[in-house]
Amino acid sequence: MEMKGRFSIAAKRMSRSVIRELLKLTNRPGLISFAGGLPYPGSFPVEGIRDICARVLSESPHVALQYSATEGLPELRDLLVGFLSRHGLAVGREELIVTSASQQSLDLVGKIFLDRGDTVITENPSYLGALSAFRSYGVRFLPVEMDEEGLRTDLLARELKECKSSAGSGEEYFQNMPKFLYTIPDFQNPTGVTLSLARRRELLEVAEEYDLLIVEDVPYKWLRFAGEDLPMLSALERESGDGGRRVIGLYTFSKILSPGLRLGWVTADPAVIDKFVQAKQAVDLCTSSLAQSIAAEFLKSGELEGAIRRNRQAYARKAKAMLEALESEMPRPPGLCWTVPQGGMFLWLILPEPLDADRLFMEALEANVAYVVGSAFYPNGGGHSTMRLNFSFPSEEEIREGIRRLAALIRRETGK
Amino acid sequence: MEMKGRFSIAAKRMSRSVIRELLKLTNRPGLISFAGGLPYPGSFPVEGIRDICARVLSESPHVALQYSATEGLPELRDLLVGFLSRHGLAVGREELIVTSASQQSLDLVGKIFLDRGDTVITENPSYLGALSAFRSYGVRFLPVEMDEEGLRTDLLARELKECKSSAGSGEEYFQNMPKFLYTIPDFQNPTGVTLSLARRRELLEVAEEYDLLIVEDVPYKWLRFAGEDLPMLSALERESGDGGRRVIGLYTFSKILSPGLRLGWVTADPAVIDKFVQAKQAVDLCTSSLAQSIAAEFLKSGELEGAIRRNRQAYARKAKAMLEALESEMPRPPGLCWTVPQGGMFLWLILPEPLDADRLFMEALEANVAYVVGSAFYPNGGGHSTMRLNFSFPSEEEIREGIRRLAALIRRETGK
Numbered sequence: 001m002e003m004k005g006r007f008s009i010a011a012k013r014m015s016r017s018v019i020r021e022l023l024k025l026t027n028r029p030g031l032i033s034f035a036g037g038l039p040y041p042g043s044f045p046v047e048g049i050r051d052i053c054a055r056v057l058s059e060s061p062h063v064a065l066q067y068s069a070t071e072g073l074p075e076l077r078d079l080l081v082g083f084l085s086r087h088g089l090a091v092g093r094e095e096l097i098v099t100s101a102s103q104q105s106l107d108l109v110g111k112i113f114l115d116r117g118d119t120v121i122t123e124n125p126s127y128l129g130a131l132s133a134f135r136s137y138g139v140r141f142l143p144v145e146m147d148e149e150g151l152r153t154d155l156l157a158r159e160l161k162e163c164k165s166s167a168g169s170g171e172e173y174f175q176n177m178p179k180f181l182y183t184i185p186d187f188q189n190p191t192g193v194t195l196s197l198a199r200r201r202e203l204l205e206v207a208e209e210y211d212l213l214i215v216e217d218v219p220y221k222w223l224r225f226a227g228e229d230l231p232m233l234s235a236l237e238r239e240s241g242d243g244g245r246r247v248i249g250l251y252t253f254s255k256i257l258s259p260g261l262r263l264g265w266v267t268a269d270p271a272v273i274d275k276f277v278q279a280k281q282a283v284d285l286c287t288s289s290l291a292q293s294i295a296a297e298f299l300k301s302g303e304l305e306g307a308i309r310r311n312r313q314a315y316a317r318k319a320k321a322m323l324e325a326l327e328s329e330m331p332r333p334p335g336l337c338w339t340v341p342q343g344g345m346f347l348w349l350i351l352p353e354p355l356d357a358d359r360l361f362m363e364a365l366e367a368n369v370a371y372v373v374g375s376a377f378y379p380n381g382g383g384h385s386t387m388r389l390n391f392s393f394p395s396e397e398e399i400r401e402g403i404r405r406l407a408a409l410i411r412r413e414t415g416k
Numbered sequence: 417m418e419m420k421g422r423f424s425i426a427a428k429r430m431s432r433s434v435i436r437e438l439l440k441l442t443n444r445p446g447l448i449s450f451a452g453g454l455p456y457p458g459s460f461p462v463e464g465i466r467d468i469c470a471r472v473l474s475e476s477p478h479v480a481l482q483y484s485a486t487e488g489l490p491e492l493r494d495l496l497v498g499f500l501s502r503h504g505l506a507v508g509r510e511e512l513i514v515t516s517a518s519q520q521s522l523d524l525v526g527k528i529f530l531d532r533g534d535t536v537i538t539e540n541p542s543y544l545g546a547l548s549a550f551r552s553y554g555v556r557f558l559p560v561e562m563d564e565e566g567l568r569t570d571l572l573a574r575e576l577k578e579c580k581s582s583a584g585s586g587e588e589y590f591q592n593m594p595k596f597l598y599t600i601p602d603f604q605n606p607t608g609v610t611l612s613l614a615r616r617r618e619l620l621e622v623a624e625e626y627d628l629l630i631v632e633d634v635p636y637k638w639l640r641f642a643g644e645d646l647p648m649l650s651a652l653e654r655e656s657g658d659g660g661r662r663v664i665g666l667y668t669f670s671k672i673l674s675p676g677l678r679l680g681w682v683t684a685d686p687a688v689i690d691k692f693v694q695a696k697q698a699v700d701l702c703t704s705s706l707a708q709s710i711a712a713e714f715l716k717s718g719e720l721e722g723a724i725r726r727n728r729q730a731y732a733r734k735a736k737a738m739l740e741a742l743e744s745e746m747p748r749p750p751g752l753c754w755t756v757p758q759g760g761m762f763l764w765l766i767l768p769e770p771l772d773a774d775r776l777f778m779e780a781l782e783a784n785v786a787y788v789v790g791s792a793f794y795p796n797g798g799g800h801s802t803m804r805l806n807f808s809f810p811s812e813e814e815i816r817e818g819i820r821r822l823a824a825l826i827r828r829e830t831g832k
Contacts, residue, residue, distance in 0.1 A: 003687040014694040039597040049473060065675070066454060068457075111424065111552075120422065173421075245417060254483075262516070271419040283549070283680065284517065287678065288704055349708075
């Protein structure tokens with residue numbers, strides 16, 4: 001039966017993610033995979049969740065098993081306001097909505113702001129899930145380069161100046177300028193790089209100058225295992241600036257509690273939250289009341305902080321194992337280098353030209369080690385000599401052996 | 417800060433659902449509400465869910481708390497294939513995807529098939545959540561009248577003939593014809609009417625003649641408390657017809673287990689399921705693994721059938737209470753009538769003209785009884801003399817007292 005001709009323009013543009021198809025190849029026994037983006041299951045607070053589930057289903061089953069408000073359970077929203085306030089961000093309940101984890105938040109951002117032909121600014125490279133969420137709305141990307149301090153705000157300012165010269169004014173201005181900048185300030189996916197404090201301030205200044213919205217994705221902030229905690233962009237903009245709420249913050253329980261709950265939240269200007277509520281009504285009515293009740297209990301009981309601490313300790317050990325293995329095993333021909341993340345789940349390896357990580361991928365599979373090709377994260381192409389390495393999921397032993405295999409492969413290729 | 421000018425075309429068209437705002441007025445103590453659409457919480461298998469949660473989190477926590485495949489947990493998909501097969505529908509695993517409940521399924525249907533300006537055929541009236549999901553894609557509605565046997569297939573055929581006369585051929589045909597028909601065959605929301613077996617067959621014939629897709633929403637099938645079970649359209653099309661898979665089936669655990677899990681599934685042609693997977697990757701990556709694990713255990717243990725049986729018994733009692741109260745309390749001026757549902761959660765009351773249920777709503781609130789104005793369910797307007805009455809949520813005592821209040825109000829208005 002003919003189906004293709006019936007699909008929408010957006011659906012015709014969709015395709016199965018190449019990365020997801022490649023990931024299927026990495027499920028082979030014996031293969032060590034740095035390719036996935038899964039949190040370490042050993043850090044899931046399994047017993048805590050079991051106890052809390054039992055408690056929730058004894059004490060308030062008719063809340064946990066019934067529909068809830070689209071905005072989220074009032075109690076959870078208040079607890080999240082408190083959680084953010086303890087981490088330096090003061091928002092009101094009307095500035096917060098619960099979502100079915102950050103991928104939904106990204107889709108809702110797209111639904112609310114993006115029309116076909118619009119421009120979205122991203123770091124170059126950037127998170128694949130965000131790119132595919134925004135891409136489904138038919139947008140163009142304007143990727144801005146990064147260095148070891150994160151997004152190059154000087155280049156961003158230059159791009160925006162260029163855009164502004166032909167953007168017009170009033171409502172036309174907003175329609176012609178990039179709709180927003182998408183950034184992951186802490187331990188970015190895929191590079192592991194953190195936006196420095198100075199750059200955070202510069203970014204807010206540039207955004208204010210060009211009246212640009214910022215979508216700040218904060219999945220890893222609570223996975224810091226080295227260096228000083230840095231304030232969220234949402235928090236910094238409240239200290240200074242024009243008093244506007246131009247930062248939309250995306251948060252998730254996936255990396256601090258469990259991705260299986262599918263639970264996150266968004267902070268933004270109340271007018272934006274209002275649109276989130278309207279859009280979410282049409283896409284899933286509400287987020288799981290059971291998941292919300294579990295998270296609320298974790299916040300109330302203080303057990304969330306313990307879960308976060310255990311994650312940090314585990315990831316510190318794993319990152320250390322990967323960095324030490326790289327130091328001792330990896331050849332260092334000119335141009336080969338890697339990032340040293342202070343948190344999160346990933347580091348970024350850059351090969352010397354003309355080595356091609358895309359081409360090397362199949363050879364790595366043969367050597368029983370896998371990564372994600374860095375080129376997948378470049379919205380407009382490029383990045384063929386880069387790869388993303390995940391250290392949160394494999395064990396330390398696997399990390400050491402996997403890096404050994406990868407190093408041997410690269411040594412063979414570079415003749416070093 | 418100026419926000420309005422930044423929103424997408426779709427977001428500018430969004431507004432808070434009037435119905436949801438009205439529903440907030442019905443939370444007053446002392447008020448008896450027939451307005452909501454909530455399942456009866458007394459039927460939630462609370463202890464079963466508690467036991468199964470504990471079991472799942474003991475036996476396979478690393479599945480239940482981790483990300484899962486976008487298609488759904490393989491085990492759950494297989495169990496759903498088995499469940500459907502026991503209820504007369506034979507599908508393969510590749511014809512089924514797990515979703516985050518039916519509102520998400522409706523949104524995904526929209527994402528996959530609908531472009532701005534497209535036409536969707538619905539029953540007149542139809543389910544509000546479906547209308548708002550499709551409306552967010554900028555479509556026009558072509559509502560087709562119903563009678564006591566459900567959708568008027570003769571009128572449908574006439575409309576399609578008219579559409580076809582200017583639709584062209586090939587890919588153009590699919591772009592110009594209505595993209596699909598949306599129907600709720602069993603105990604329709606809002607009318608409570610069931611599509612007869614003869615009409616089901618006629619509908620499939622008409623759809624085949626005009627090569628029309630059908631979206632069959634099946635939330636209430638397992639809430640039948642009177643009459644004979646009727647085969648799903650998906651099942652009927654497999655018995656006869658051109659062998660195509662033109663029916664897309666939407667199913668949910670919300671009405672048979674718990675809406676708090678946010679869990680449903682879709683059956684369709686494998687090419688359509690493939691698009692569902694691609695679209696779902698971008699909107700929420702995957703459905704809660706915890707919710708999926710719980711549902712899988714319910715199916716495996718056979719406890720789901722018990723939960724379904726208890727629901728049926730409760731709804732039979734509640735529907736009987738409402739119908740008896742209507743018989744004994746309601747005045748019967750010419751033109752006043754109601755439907756007699758064989759299952760589901762709603763019945764439909766039609767007032768004699770010129771009585772206006774919209775206008776009457778505020779007076780009903782003053783009399784401490786609430787309903788949903790029927791006009792909300794008419795995609796292109798009309799229906800001002802109709803109202804939807806929910807019998808699943810209130811107790812039998814509340815049902816009797818609420819109908820008494822409503823009858824007194826109508827008696828006053830009609831002078832009978």
